[in-house]
Amino acid sequence: MWFMYVLSWLSLLVQVAFVTLAIAAGLYYLAELIEEYTVVTRRIIKYMIWFSSGVLLGLYVFEQFPVSLVAVGLFTNLVHFGLLQTFPCIVLTSPNFGLSCVLVVVNHYLAFQYFAEEFFLFSEVLAYFTFCLWLIPFAFFVSLSAGENVLPSTVQPGDDVVSNYFTKTKRGKRSGILQIFSFLREAVLPSRQKIY
Incomplete structure (x- = not known):
């Protein structure tokens, strides 16, 4: 009996590693x-914001969700539209x-x-969280590194765009989320070294 118990925990660890x-x-x-594909990504995120706003309005009309919950969600989507104006360049210090x-x-x-006050099935709660709370911030999070490889197109007061761009970035070096993923890939699956 104990052997099967230990075996089940080991299989759970292997499954968690594969899922990760x-x-x-x-x-x-x-x-x-x-x-x-930053232009297509911007368009997809815009459609996701519109879809999330439609879902929030549908929840208000058909499910009688509280006005405060829907209003804050719609205001959040409006702020996300503001982030989309400068996409793919997202300034982490911007208001x-x-x-x-x-x-x-x-x-x-x-x-x-x-x-916590109203009863809904778990799948319904998960649907609300997915479409209204997680989808758009996750899309912005994954696209944080997209703006790092875009050539500058505007001049800030006192900045020379070209020289500022080349002094701040090093050629061929990635940063942001892609650098983290590249490091994890190399740590888990190291590439073969050619020996001459």
Whole structure:
């Protein structure tokens, strides 16, 4: 009896390792796609914001969700539209980015408070969290590294765009989420070295 118990825990560890590797590979592939196709990604994120706003309005009309929960969600989507104006360059010190981070926490607090008082099936609660709270911030998170490989197009007061760009970045070096994923890939699956 104890052998099967130990075996079940070992199989659980192997399954968790496989799922973690699959998620990391998927995120790496998504980050690569977003970096390559920033215009299409911007359009997809815009449609996701519109879809999330439609879902929030549908929840208000058909499910009688509280006005405060829907209003904060719609305001959050408006802030996400503000982030989309400078996409793929997302400035982490901008007021829009800071406000969107605060609103993610506020939205989660209001959602947990509402779902603690009202009974919904777990799948319904998960659907709300997926479409209204997680999908858009996750899309922005994965696309954070997309703006690092875009050539500068505007001049800030007192900056020379070309020289500023080449002094701040090193050629061929990645940073951001792709650098993390590349490091994890090399740590887990080291490449073969050619011996001459």
